[in-house]
Amino acid sequence: MRFTLSSALDMIERRLTTDAMLAQGVVDLGEVVRYVDIDGGRSTSLLRIGMVVDALGRYLVDAGAVLYPVAGRALLSEAAFTSKERMVLGRWADDGIIEIVPDVADRTVEVADLTGLPVITVRDLDRYASRYAWLRECPDRVLRLRPRGGEAVLLPNDEDIAPVTVPVVVGKAAVKPEPVAPEPAVPAEAAEGTEAAEAAEAPEGTEAAEAPEPAAESVEGTEDAAEAAESLEDPEAPETPEPAADSAEATAEPSAPQLPGAIVTFFPRGAMRVSTTQIGRQRPVRSGPSGVGQSLLRNLWRCAEPDCSAFGEYRMIGQPVPAMASGIPSCPRHGGPLREAGRRPPAYAMALVVDDLPRRRFVVAEGEPVTVGRVPPGDNDIGLSGWLHEAAAQWVSAEHLRLNVRDGALIVVDDSRNGTMIWKRSSRGDPGRAFRITHDEHPMGAWDSIEVYTGVELIVAGRRGTAVTGVLKPELFRDLRSVLVDAPTVALRRPETSR
Structure with a gap:
């Protein structure tokens, strides 16, 4: 214990x-x-x-x-x-x-x-x-x-x-229902025999109940779906004509791709596809x-x-x-x-991001360079061996790159045998452009990132762009390992007392 x-x-x-x-x-x-x-x-x-x-x-x-x-x-x-x-x-x-x-x-x-x-x-x-x-x-x-x-x-x-992630309705589109194949015709004699059998089984004084009309399903909590249902059920609502197959507009615009995980809600006269996406709440x-x-x-x-x-x-x-x-x-x-x-000497707070999840924070200050690699030598250097699979470990050098501050700017210096990828971005939403440096150095911009290997990158802390993060994935939370994984459970539980 x-x-x-x-x-x-x-x-x-x-x-x-x-x-x-x-x-x-x-x-x-x-x-x-x-x-x-x-x-x-x-x-x-x-x-x-x-x-x-x-x-x-x-x-x-x-x-x-x-x-x-x-x-x-x-x-x-x-x-x-x-x-x-x-x-x-x-x-x-x-x-x-x-x-x-x-x-x-x-x-x-x-x-x-x-x-x-x-x-x-x-x-x-x-x-x-x-x-x-x-x-x-x-x-x-x-x-x-x-x-x-x-x-x-x-x-x-x-x-x-x-x-952190909730499904939110972001769009809708009327969908033409699939044609229903006609049922095979039943001979008149067989139909009369079936009706006679059903009448014989029914108790006296009761009439055969009419088949109920199919009820329309609805999307709970979405007003757009309810409005769409009303428009589809309205017999006087004008139907939207389909564009001719040989029209210029039809040939110019490709068919819209279907989003994975779309919800299809059926109504009596058609269907509506409600697409969903995962969004994260903005947190301070x-x-x-x-x-x-x-x-x-x-x-x-x-x-x-x-x-x-x-x-x-x-x-x-x-x-x-x-x-x-x-x-x-x-x-x-x-x-x-x-x-x-x-x-105070100029310094930058940096974050090591592995598989879209920040794993470690460290500071790079003027006159105190930090080496990043598979097994760097210094106590204050950043070792990556614990996050690299076999192929990545063969690609990343023991001392892959150095980060230092010169004249107030953050500089990355490549010391590896395979080079270092730099992603240049001008803003949070910029998808960026990439280029590789080999045994060279490069000044980093505010939104730039350093890709050591696919899925392993270095960023200025707090400067991870939306073009990179995209949607928060549920699997990220499974990688949030508790610091109490080795804690004795008896220390976290109220001891039971005898009565």
Whole structure:
């Protein structure tokens, strides 16, 4: 059990960060670990943060979704934690992957305001609306954490949301019914014999019931189908003449293709084909940072405490968000004012997308190049071996390409034996054009993507175009592997008591 608990906490650790560039949501860690209703388990459990990570991944359809956790200092000595949980929480605090503050209060809302991140919460945040007007003006930026069916879900503004994909009627067309072959004629003698037999079987005093007319089927919930039924049933409605086979219009326009999965609804005088498509609801992902936040995030900051895990000299994992105490940038952990240490080097948040699903996020900064390949050498490089089948592994080089930032631009450098495909796009809906570079470099545009192999690509995070994503496919959700797959089930279940 200790091994499985450690494995689950290690999986959760990989999805936590205080780097404002990588994070995709901010949450009060203490509020989550004490939220018993989410799993009906112990009074306090560190594994519940994993349930929030899973919920954010499902909400964003992102297998590498990353949380920005904020915790009060008192949580580090919470007696209800196991010794293992206290040790892990202390390590997270020392490594700077969770932010420690004297009291959480409105800190999560402040981080959301300065960065544009959505805030994940259990409690009501209306008390802070006088200071942060967007809590009322943009309520979708508040994601309510709620239990459902043994797992956690995130609801924008506490409003239930429809499934990610729903069938929606998008078109209709009258369809000429297929001709019905006439039934074979029945000899008069046989018909008379049949009628006599039926009359003999019927009880006295009853007459043979007339056959009911066929009833028209309808499409429930679609007004268009009902209107079409009325027009088809109207005997005075003029029929649309079919175009002549030899007309110029008929020869110029090809026949319309039939969409797969079309619904055919039959009426007494004809039929109507109602085509459906799968669409996804637009979900709020991230807003722009406030004006103050833009200024703060452009600079590097240093705490007076050299060993500070948030703004110390030895921090190596990006930079968290300074707190604004009376308008002065301050260290959220120690409370003292921060010293400005120059401009932050230009950097890009990147996402690795495999089979249409984002799998991992990472940062490429000026002076800190990142190598991507089958088995790159560095600890901060991106290895692809876990996502490559045999043919792909033979195609992708061990050190396939490098990403670096030069003069503020993102540059891709090919180091492979087979080259790297670049997709150039000018906007979100641009289908793009592709070309290959071999032992060469190329500056990346905002909507460009890098195809390492078919189905394996690199994009600027949040810049995946609609021309690429198309429709959300249900199979994507099956690939969203839970970070709690190795968690001991006893830790997530309320123990039964004898009566």
